[in-house]
Structure formats: structure tokens, C-alpha cells
Amino acid sequence: MPIITEARVVVTSPGRNFVTLKVVCDDGTTGVGDATLNGRELAVASYLADHIVPCLIGRDAHRIEDIWQYLYKGAYWRRGPVTMTAIAAVDMALWDIKGKVAGLPVYQLLGGASRDGCMVYGHANGATIADTVDAALRHRAEGYRAIRLQCGVPGLASTYGVARPGEAYEPADGTLPTESVWSTERYLRIVPELFAAAREALGPDIHLLHDVHHRLTPIEAARLGRDLEPYRPFWIEDPTPAENQDGFRLIRQHTTTPIAVGEVFNSIWDAKALIESQSIDYIRATVVHAGGITHLRRIAALADLYQVRTGCHGATDLSPVAMAAALHLGLAIPNFGIQELMPHLPVTQAVFPHAYRYADGSLHPGDAPGLGVDIDEALAATHPYVRAYLPVNRLEDGTLWSW
Template sequence: MAIDRVDVNVTSPGRNFVTVKITTSDGAVGWGDGTLNGRELAVVSYLRDHVAPTLIGRDESAIEATWQYLYRSPYWRRGPVTMAAVAAIDMALWDIAAKKAGVPLYQLLGGASRTGLLAYVHASGTTIERLNEAVHGYVEQGFQAVRVQAGVPGLDHIYGVHDAAPGGKYEYEPAGRPAAGAPLRPTEETWDTRAYLRHLPAVFEGVREEFGPELRLLHDGHHRMTPIEAARLARSLEPYDPFWLEDCTPGEDQSVLRLVRQHSVTPLAIGEVFNSVHDYQTLITERLIDYVRSSATHAGGITGLRQIMTFAGIYGIRSGFHGPTDVSPVGMAAHLHLGLAIHNFGIQEYMPHSEQALQVFRTGYRVEDGLLHPGEAPGLGVELDEEAAAAHEYAPAYLPVNRLRDGTVHDW
């Protein structure tokens, strides 16, 4: 059989998603996630105008050959737009292969290596007290690992910090949409690294005092620190036994993590902005990180992410796949199937999608006692309801811009 159609669906049930639908000549259908937050239409054009026409008539079972074709033949390799497009095609082909075999995808990837996937959730609060309230809500649900983010005295809005809604629900969409008639541009936030470095150890101390030593605590630095600032923070958090410190420095210069390693034994995670195994070469061979943070959606799909994890496994580095709400349920399912199969799984980020999004994406994965499982439906186990998707038109949205107090554009 062969690929007969490649369609690209753009829907916005609360936020924008890009989904590929591949249909074969015998009627099989597979779904793939190509969402690139804030740059969605760039991926749409890449897929519709440059990728889809080249795939018609190709053997849908030749997944590795198709991946190499899409990666090597255009000459312009890597980059988030290219790799998100490759990812969408790759996921859809794996979905078809598992559906035709009549098994959940993880069975084609080697079978289950564990009974469930340890998940971490997001808790935050404008104060330590509000943060602890949010953490209590997750602990009561059975979660064993929590990412903690808190407000910093003297700063107003901080990306990733939001008080839980009534009932303990932590729902927010950081990609903002302008009001009617307002300019189409990102919101801007003010940042002060020194204030943050002074305050964060007290945040960890407050959470540890409330919840004791067993709860796994994670934190995301959002690339905001210089190497020496990151080293200082990593060392100051050691008494509170963090599970990891994520994105402590910008990802472009991998060598800076040597300095952090010299000063601290706090585990490090990085990579959500990386999109190929080559981005990790120094980090993995020098063991400068402990967890890989890439997502299947932005790193070439299941095939691309498996390349990274095979390489990382040689060096004892584990997975911590990126799982925000701007990775669609299709992309989340890809993480769960791969995570269940690989030996060097570490932890899975879990941000539940909104009820509105889950009316468009019909999911089969589940969470029980803080563990995720992809389910037993053939393929990825997620289907796009195209009629429901059509009711939600694309609307431009952008992640915020971060500036220092003097107005300098800063990392976030």
C-alpha cells in the first residue's frame, strides 16, 4: 500500500494545534503533531507546500527511510520548523503501522519496560503559601513529583507562575492573544535575576517543610541565568534535594554547563528547545546533563526522539520529555508509548489539556496514582475529531517577552 493523501489540520480549541492526517490507499489513517507554539503557520506551509507533495505514492511502512528522506534530502537540515514537520509525518506513519498491526504503538517499539510512567505536574503560586496549596491539591490526587514555581517579591507577572483556580485546577495558557483592536504583539514581563536567586531557596525550604523528603521537587529556570548564576542556584538548592534544575542557562552554548557541574551535584535537565540528536552531542558525551527534555513534536517525531534516547542511554542519561499543553494530545501519546518502551525512561512532564481541547482530540491514555499509561488502543490511541476541530479557527498567539528592569530583552 502507499500514502494517498497528506492533510494538515489547524485548530484552536483554546490554543493552536497543527495536526497531520495521512491516509493510505487502503484507507488507513494516522495522526501526527506538528505544533510549534507561536510559529504554527510556518510549519503548516512547510508541510502543505514542501513536504506533502513529495510523499504521495510512497510506501507508508518505510518509516525510517521516509524520516531520512525528509531530514537529509532538503539540504536545509534541523531547525524547529523543519523538525516539527518531520515529526508530524513520522508520528502519523508510526500510528498507521501500529493500527495495521492491531497493537498499541509501544508494542512495535519493543514492548513495555514498565507498568506506568512517573509523571510530574506543574504547581505554582504568587506566594509560598499559595504554592503549597497547589502542591497539596496534586499530592491528594496521588502525584509523586511536582514542578514548583513561585512569585518573586518585587516582580509582577512571571512566566510559569499562576495561582491555582478554585478546586485546585492549574490551568493557564501563557501564549497570549490581544484584545480586539489591540496591536498583534507579545506581552512583556520584567525580570530581576538577583531577586530570584535570593528568593528561590526559601521557596524550596517552604515546600520541603510542608511536604517532607519523599516528594520529588523540580524547578524550571527558563534559561534566565548566566553560567555563574546557574552554578550558584544549583548549589544553593542542594540541601532541599531537587529532582532536577531545568534550563538553568540558554541552550545554545552547551559548554557553559561544565561550570555548573564543577560547583554542584544538583541534577540538570535541558533540551526542550533542541530538535535533533546533534544538539546533545557535548551534553551527552561529557555527561553535563541528567535528563533529556526534548519533545517528539519538536525533535523529529518518535524516530528522532528515539535516536536521542539511544545515544543518551549509553551515558546513563534518562528521559524527561517536554509535555506542555502546546504539545497536542497526539504528541503526548507519542511520548507515553516511547517512554513505556525505552529502558532509560526518567520522568514525564504532564500538563492536562483543557476540556475544550479534549473534545477535539479523543484520547485513550490515562493517569492513575501519579503514573501515566498510553492505553491499549491500536496505534497512538488518539484521534482528531475533524468536525469538532473545524469549529475552532486559528487565532494568532504569542508567548511573552522577558525584559530586565532597564528594558534589555532577556531570555525566558
Template sequence: MKIVDARVIVTCPGRNFVTLKVTTDEGLTGLGDATLNGREQAVVGYLAEHVAPLLIGLDPHRIEDTWQYLYRGAYWRRGPVTMAAIAAVDVALWDVKAKAAGLPLYQLLGGASRERIRAYGHADGRDVPELLDAVRARLDQGYRAVRIQTGVPGLKAVYGVHDTTADGSAVPHQQARPLVEDWDTDAYLRHLPGVFEAVRAEFGPELPLLHDAHHRLTPIQAARLGRDLEPYRPFWLEDCTPAENQEALRLVRRHTTTPLAVGEVFNTVHDYQTLITEQLIDYVRSAVTHFGGVTPLRKLSDFAAQHQIKTAIHGPEDISPVGTAAALHLDLAVHNFGIQEYAGHSPLAGEVFPHAYTFADGHLHPGDAPGLGVELDEALAAAHPYRPAYLPVNRLRDGTVHDW
């Protein structure tokens, strides 16, 4: 079997998604997700101009060899653009291989290690009463674990809190320039323990509650927050401090027993080495789409398992259904699965990417269709072309650019 075509398809059914479609001489096709939110066209160019021509004539079954060829052969290694492009190829080849075998992908990864995949959803509010309503809504949808984010008094726009227009609809994701959010760390640190107290008082001690600090704290601030939240037993505190400085997590770990989750912006195992070998975190958070695909993320899972660390693959709205499906096949197969983020997609995105995976009773399953179990309606995709979009930026009250 040989690859005879490799095309990049960009569509925007509410969000921009970048998809690689690989076709073989036997008529089998495979899909891979290469979406890099806010920098989509950089990956499009990398794939279309540099990677896709190299795939023609290759044996799609040689997944490990192709991965090493694209990673080592380019000389310029790592980085989100490179790793998203490699991920798209890797996932597309796994899709082809599983279809050729007539099996769902998880069966090629060793088979199921569980019957279903626990998921958590997002609940947010501009204030605590609105957040409580959002938690109720998620519970009504079947979620059994919830990430909670809320506005901070005195701040106009805060990460994780969806702003709305006058008619109550969500502010469009597409922006001509990045939305500017504001930030005050002291106000946030004063406010958040009370948020957890209110949610616990309303929903009791058993509901798993997660929170994302989104890289905004120094290590000592993160340690203080982790300790302040301990009475409310959070499931985890996510991205409490920028973890590119892996040693910084030593200070956080020394001062709090709150579980820590890190890694959604990481691209390779090298970003994790100190964190894992010194057991400074409890969950690895990288996405299949941004970590180079199924091949390296499976290896990361095995590395983490040696140190009693679990997986929690990044699953926001800007990972396409292709990337979501790949994550679910890994979730079902690896032994050290922890939890899966599931923000879901719009109904239109589900029409552009018909998929076999399902969500019910707070759990996900990738389905048993051969391959990933995701298809692409190219005609519908073409009807929703790319629209320029940016992630927000963040500034302190004095105007200094801060971590978003």
C-alpha cells in the first residue's frame, strides 16, 4: 500500500479546524487534526508546502518510521507548528492502519482497559450565582465532574468566562484583533476560595471540581492558592504557573497537597522530564493534536505511568472532532487514564465531521467503527471557509502584558 494523495482542508463551522486527508492507492483514507488555534495558517503552510509532498509514495503502515522521518529529518525540532503538522500525519496514518485492519483504533493500541471514559465539562459565570446555574446545567447534561471558572470582582474579562452579547448569545470567536482581557492576581487569590466554598455548599463534597489558573501565577502564588483550596478538595489545580521552568513546580509541590495538572501547551516529552521523574504533577494534559500525534502521546502515557501519574488529554472546542476521537481511543486503551476534558462541539461541527464517538451519563466512548470513526463532509466544509481568529491577550491593570 502507498500514499497517493495528501491534502490540507481548512473549514470554520464556528471554529477554524485544519485537517489533513491522506489517501492510499487502495482507496483507504485517513484524517488527522492539525488545528493550532490562532495560528492555523502557519500549520497549513507547513503541511501543504513542506510535509504533504514528502508523504507521496510512502507506506502508510510505517507509522513510527514516518514519525521519526518528519521529526528528526527536518532538523528544526519541536514547537507547536511542527508538532501539530506531525500529529496530523501520525493520526491520519493510524486511521488508515486501523481501517485496513477493520478495527477501531483502540484495538491496535492494546484493546480497551475500561468500559467507558470519564469526562469533565466546563461551567462558568460572571459571578457566583451565574456559575452555580452553569454547574446545574452541566449536571443536567449528565456530567459527573465540572471545571469551574468565574469572573473576578473589578475585572472586565477573565479567562474561562464566556462573554455574551446584549441578546444573550455568545460573543463570536472570530476577532479582527485579539480580545484584551485584564488581570489582578491579588483580587483573584482573594476571590477564588470563596467560589469553591459556595460551590461545595451548593453541590456537596462528592462532585469533582476542577479549576484552571491558566499559567497566571508565580510559583509562590500558586503554592498559596493550592493550600487555600485544600479544604474544598479540588480534583486538580490546572496550569498553576508557567511550567516551561519545570523546577518551579518543586516549590508548589512542597507547599500544597492539591493535585496538579500541567501540559496543554507542551509539545514533546522533554517538556515533562523533571515534572514526571520527580513526581511534581499528578496529570499530564497534552493534546494529541499538539504533541505530535498518537505515537508520542502513548509513549508519554507509559512514561507517566512509571511514576504514578495519570493522563488527562486536553479537549477544548478548538481541537477538532478528529483530534477528539484520537484522544478517546488513547483514553480507552492506556492503563493510567485519569479523566478527559470534553468541551464538545457545535452541531454544525458535528455535521462537518460525522463521528462514531458518543457522550452519555458523564462518560465518552470512541465507538467501534474501523479507524478513528470520524469522517469529513468536504462539501459542507467548503461552505464554511476559514475566518481570521485570535486567542485573547492579557494585561495587568497598569497595562503590562501578562500570561493568558
């Protein structure tokens, strides 16, 4: 049995900030886990280094479930994004070790492949509707069968999901939070126009998605869902803040547009009522913020009972370690739906060499033992941490709003 002798927390910023846990065993086997929490990275790094790593030394790395329960129940203060992200990092690293010891990719340990690959969706965005449609056409030419659409809102200086000209989109954009101005009325006018133009340009066979990003009330989200119905969206994501989960029942009463939610969820308890009431169609909890492979598999199993499929968050605030873990789980579970893909910058990919690969609109985790991803610690050390915050939104009258 591999005994944990060391665990290192690596903070690096190759294009953006990442936190990685590397677990080392007495037989030389190593495993990696992602511990990145966008805008609060150092909180997780401290939680790991100061509170979790000392508890790992001397433990049997094969006892994944027992260690998960120890870290979750043993802390007494359960759940929360910092705790669950730290637990996720340990969990990923232990699955990576188990796969390497077995000589198998992790998806084989989870029951084997349920499909040939994981369909992904790319991000098409632009300052105008025309710019976004052009970006969507480029994605289609690259083989994407599912594309998220985000465009600028006339009269607003900046909008979530829209990159600066010539740059890749990165939401964490300042050493202090930048402030954006938001208008629900302007937004609700432009999105149906965007979908009408995209459906006309792309035809009926491309899946079209959109991220509302928590900014609407339930009845406003219901109105948007109904307005988009003629264009057959694959989903609208995070249409309203999920703290008031009854709001999703209200949306469901008024529209047949599918609903996705959960990228900010960190446990099965966040998703339980939404899944059991069938108020959502896709659960977007992610492997790094929801307790790792062990816990996300539980969420997926619950969702499967109610015909809810997965659609895991996959923005660039997840390192290639988390993407690999999501792909292994997604390939194995029966109710996989889709995987978000924001390709990492070349500088990021150099720090995190990986085996997963893209082809024809899908990703496959590869067949390397374990997760098939690692961190080049020497190269990571050349990219020091840079403080970066996510923006905040205010209404035109100055009221703070969901970003």
C-alpha cells in the first residue's frame, strides 16, 4: 500500500493563478489535485498547507473514501468553497495515485467508458451580435457541435463573458475588483436578437447555450426562457441566484427552455432539492469546488435518478488537472451531458502537461495511468502569484447587483 510521506502546495500564475496539491508516497508514486478558487486562491493554499497536509502524512493513499470522510467530518465546520476545494485537491491526487499504482486511467477505475468521448462546448463572444456570430462560425469550423453565445449589451461599457478585443476572456481582471454597470432591461432586449441571428447563421444542428450568470429575478429569467424557445437553446445557465431555490420552480412553470445551474455549488446538499424537484436539467457542479471525483460522482448519481445530466463548469479558472478529472468522471458516468471548454493558454499547458485531447467537438482524457496530467514545478516557480479579483456589478443607479 502506498503511504503518504509528503504533500506540496504549489501556487503559480502561468497566465492566471492556480493552486495545485502534489501528494508523494513512500514508493515514489505521486498524484496531483487542483485547488484553485478564483479570487480566493491563497485561502485554499493556506487551508491545505496549514490544516490538511499535516493530517495526510502517514496515511494509506488507497483509502480514498476514508480520507474524504475524515477531512469532511473531522473538521466539524463542514462544506463551504474553501473547505470543499481543499478536499477536492486531495481527492483528485489520491485517484491519480490509485490509477498509477493500478496501471489504469481513472475512468477505468470508475467502471470504464460509457461513451467514446465527452462533448464540449466552446465560448463565442464579441462586442456585437455580428462579432459573436462570426466567432460561433469559427467554432463550428473547428468541429464544435455546441457553442455558448455571449455578446456586448448596447449602452453598457462591459458585459460578462465578452473579452477585450484581441484577448482571451479572463474574468479575474484586476488587483482590486473592477466595477461594471448592469441593465436588465437592455440585456433582455439583446439576447433574443443574438439567438435569432446565430440560429439563422448556424442552422438547426448546432447546440446553442447562454450564461445568464445569476443576474435575473425568477420571473425575468422565465421571460428570457420563453423568448428564446423558438431558437431551441441547449440551456440557459444560472438564470437566477440559487440561494432561493424555489425560484427555479417559478421559471419552470413558464418556459420549456432547459436550465443549468451549479458552478458555485460545493456539495450535494446545494443541489439536492433542485434535482429532486426536477427544477433543473443540468447540474454544473465542478470537480474542484464540489469535493473532488468522490463527491461529484455522488451528485451525478443522485441526478441520474431524476434524468438530470451533468454539464460541469470548465472555465480557465480550473487548471488542466481539474479538466482531466472532470473528463475521467464524465466519460464513465451514465448521465453525462456536456463539458464546458475554455482552452488554456500555451503557457498554462506548458506548466501542466496532460494526456487529454480534443477531436471533432469532444475531449477524451487519454489512457495514461491515473489522471494523465502533472505539474512542472520548476516551470511553475517562474510564474509567481499575481493578485486578481473577479469584477462586481452595479445597476445604473449604483445598487450592487449579481455579477
